Amino acid sequence: MGEFSKPFDAIVVGAGPSGNAAAYVMAKEGLNVLQIERGEYAGSKNVQGAILYADALEKIIPEFRDEAPLERHVIEQRMWTMDDKSHTGMHYRSDDFNEEKPNRYTILRAQFDKWFSSKVKEAGALVLYETTVTELVKDLSGKVIGVRTDRQGAPIMANVVVLAEGVNGLVGQRSGLRNEVSPDTVALAVKEMHFLPRETIEARFNLSGNEGVVIEAMGTITKGMTGTGFLYTNEESISVGIGCIVSDFAETDVTPNELLEAFKNHPSIKPLLADSECKEYAAHLIPEGGYKAIPQLTGAGWIVVGDAGQFVNAVHREGSNLAMTTGRVAAETVVSLTRKREEMTAANLAEYEKRLGQTFVMKDLKKYKGIPDLLHRNKGNFFGTYPKLISAAMQTWFRVDGIDKISKEKAIIRNFRETRTLWGMMGDAFRLVRAWR
Amino acid sequence: MSDVMAAPRAKVEEKLFQNRYLVDAGRPHIKVKPHTTPSASLMAMITLCPAGCYSKTENGQVEVAADGCLECGTCRIVTRKTGEVEWNYPRGGFGVLYKFG
Ligand SMILES: Cc1cc2nc3c(=O)[nH]c(=O)nc-3n(C[C@H](O)[C@H](O)[C@H](O)COP(=O)(O)OP(=O)(O)OC[C@H]3O[C@@H](n4cnc5c(N)ncnc54)[C@H](O)[C@@H]3O)c2cc1C
Ligand code: SF4
Numbered sequence: 001m002g003e004f005s006k007p008f009d010a011i012v013v014g015a016g017p018s019g020n021a022a023a024y025v026m027a028k029e030g031l032n033v034l035q036i037e038r039g040e041y042a043g044s045k046n047v048q049g050a051i052l053y054a055d056a057l058e059k060i061i062p063e064f065r066d067e068a069p070l071e072r073h074v075i076e077q078r079m080w081t082m083d084d085k086s087h088t089g090m091h092y093r094s095d096d097f098n099e100e101k102p103n104r105y106t107i108l109r110a111q112f113d114k115w116f117s118s119k120v121k122e123a124g125a126l127v128l129y130e131t132t133v134t135e136l137v138k139d140l141s142g143k144v145i146g147v148r149t150d151r152q153g154a155p156i157m158a159n160v161v162v163l164a165e166g167v168n169g170l171v172g173q174r175s176g177l178r179n180e181v182s183p184d185t186v187a188l189a190v191k192e193m194h195f196l197p198r199e200t201i202e203a204r205f206n207l208s209g210n211e212g213v214v215i216e217a218m219g220t221i222t223k224g225m226t227g228t229g230f231l232y233t234n235e236e237s238i239s240v241g242i243g244c245i246v247s248d249f250a251e252t253d254v255t256p257n258e259l260l261e262a263f264k265n266h267p268s269i270k271p272l273l274a275d276s277e278c279k280e281y282a283a284h285l286i287p288e289g290g291y292k293a294i295p296q297l298t299g300a301g302w303i304v305v306g307d308a309g310q311f312v313n314a315v316h317r318e319g320s321n322l323a324m325t326t327g328r329v330a331a332e333t334v335v336s337l338t339r340k341r342e343e344m345t346a347a348n349l350a351e352y353e354k355r356l357g358q359t360f361v362m363k364d365l366k367k368y369k370g371i372p373d374l375l376h377r378n379k380g381n382f383f384g385t386y387p388k389l390i391s392a393a394m395q396t397w398f399r400v401d402g403i404d405k406i407s408k409e410k411a412i413i414r415n416f417r418e419t420r421t422l423w424g425m426m427g428d429a430f431r432l433v434r435a436w437r
Numbered sequence: 438m439s440d441v442m443a444a445p446r447a448k449v450e451e452k453l454f455q456n457r458y459l460v461d462a463g464r465p466h467i468k469v470k471p472h473t474t475p476s477a478s479l480m481a482m483i484t485l486c487p488a489g490c491y492s493k494t495e496n497g498q499v500e501v502a503a504d505g506c507l508e509c510g511t512c513r514i515v516t517r518k519t520g521e522v523e524w525n526y527p528r529g530g531f532g533v534l535y536k537f538g
Contacts, residue, residue, distance in 0.1 A: 038526055048538060168513070255487075255489070256485070282456075285509055
């Protein structure tokens with residue numbers, strides 16, 4: 001690769017949503033950008049539920065709806081608390097979501113990332129696929145000045161390197177820019193793609209046209225571990241998956257595959273998948289440590305975006321939008337420094353963090369900074385005891401069996417108090433409210 | 438729980454057949470370093486690896502066969518303290534190729 005004699009304005013490591021957003025914005029603004037992706041094509045290594053939140057992408061490519069490969073727009077959200085045989089649901093469906101510019105879509109990441117990558121190339125960036133960045137090159141002062149890859153040739157130089165390498169953050173770690181990811185701040189998720197004719201999906205989920213439904217589930221499905229399950233409708237397929245914190249998984253003998261099989265065979269899920277054909281089994285980590293797990297984000301000649309910076313809001317299952325937003329804001333910072341002919345020093349790049357502080361990304365992560373610890377420390381209650389109690393209460397209440405309603409109320413309250421002391425429950429409620437604020 | 442777990446379920450090996458891979462023959466991207474007794478973290482990978490790549494040998498050591506690896510990175514993170522696993526991404530272009538993701 002000796003052909004790159006002149007340094008690039010920027011090198012972007014990775015072509016997921018964060019890297020694509022960064023490369024697109026910089027290239028569009030006329031910077032000389034090189035993007036490096038290890039997969040055969042953008043998306044070939046990437047896994048997501050996947051819900052796309054339109055707002056973050058609209059700020060980068062306003063007309064994306066005309067060309068991006070979108071599956072269904074979400075008109076109904078189902079939140080389920082599950083025990084082994086039941087689910088208690090909160091559903092929200094509104095015709096308002098059938099708007100001209102829908103707010104949320106289901107997507108397939110392999111196809112979506114490929115499209116986004118084509119836009120990056122149209123904007124003028126040079127994109128190298130099938131190339132893994134192995135390390136960063138630094139000058140004597142420690143400033144990052146380029147990258148080495150697994151292809152033969154001299155290192156490739158740039159004024160700034162944008163690390164959009166995803167949750168494992170290997171390049172950053174091996175170059176000593178950050179600590180290793182800790183097993184209690186990441187979740188391991190497994191996911192399958194189940195294919196069905198679109199009419200079957202529409203009949204089964206009460207949909208017409210491109211309308212879509214998403215289900216988020218928690219409860220005994222994760223066998224006492226901190227985690228959630230999901231089921232999303234695509235045009236002609238259903239994405240179904242489940243994920244738990246890695247350190248919880250390491251303490252059990254349940255395999256991720258068994259957990260997914262049990263979820264798929266749950267009496268509330270099984271009929272939704274009946275007669276489908278599974279065409280892919282995938283696994284990926286999700287950064288779930290929240291605000292407290294964010295590593296150092298900038299330094300001399302480098303800047304971190306997306307999952308590599310732990311930018312995921314686990315409570316709301318948002319990640320790709322934080323990835324695109326951090327990618328865009330990092331790019332805008334680099335563009336403005338380049339225009340002013342300023343150096344990519346640690347002090348100048350710190351502007352990125354200042355700008356992020358003004359966005360929903362940092363505001364939301366700060367708001368929920370106590371949630372990951374709280375759920376993890378009380379996982380037995382939140383992912384076992386309470387879901388079972390809720391189900392038992394529902395059953396007592398709905399079953400008509402000659403017992404009067406006052407006795408039923410008493411039985412429900414007694415069950416709650418015998419299972420978990422009043423103080424315990426009040427404490428959990430208090431802590432949850434406090435962590436939520 | 439028992440009735441849920443007893444339902445017929447697909448083995449992970451069978452699931453991996455549906456996936457597309459480009460295997461870098463003779464150049465595995467994950468290696469377990471030689472050891473006599475595996476740590477608890479390394480042992481945990483036998484059940485924890487979502488692709489079932491880890492197994493126990495007759496002599497009680499843990500080995501890895503990374504052809505079906507989904508490149509999640511879990512084994513790298515779980516054994517980071519013991520350093521028993523040498524982990525790299527496959528060479529550019531090799532490894533798992535998700536069609537849908
Ligand atoms: C099961 C699951 C469900 C999810 N559901 C949702 C959801 O519904 N909605 C949502 O918004 N978010 C969701 N997320 C989170 C979302 O997927 C991530 O937040 C998002 O993908 C982060 O984007 P990124 O670009 O930072 O990282 P990634 O998408 O991981 O991209 C990183 C890229 O860098 C490449 N790369 C890595 N290292 C190198 C290297 N050394 N050299 C070259 N290339 C490299 C990779 O191949 C990859 O293409 C989910 C995640 C998972 C796992
Ligand atoms: S990276 Fe993931 S799939 Fe590959 S061997 Fe390690 S745990 Fe298994």
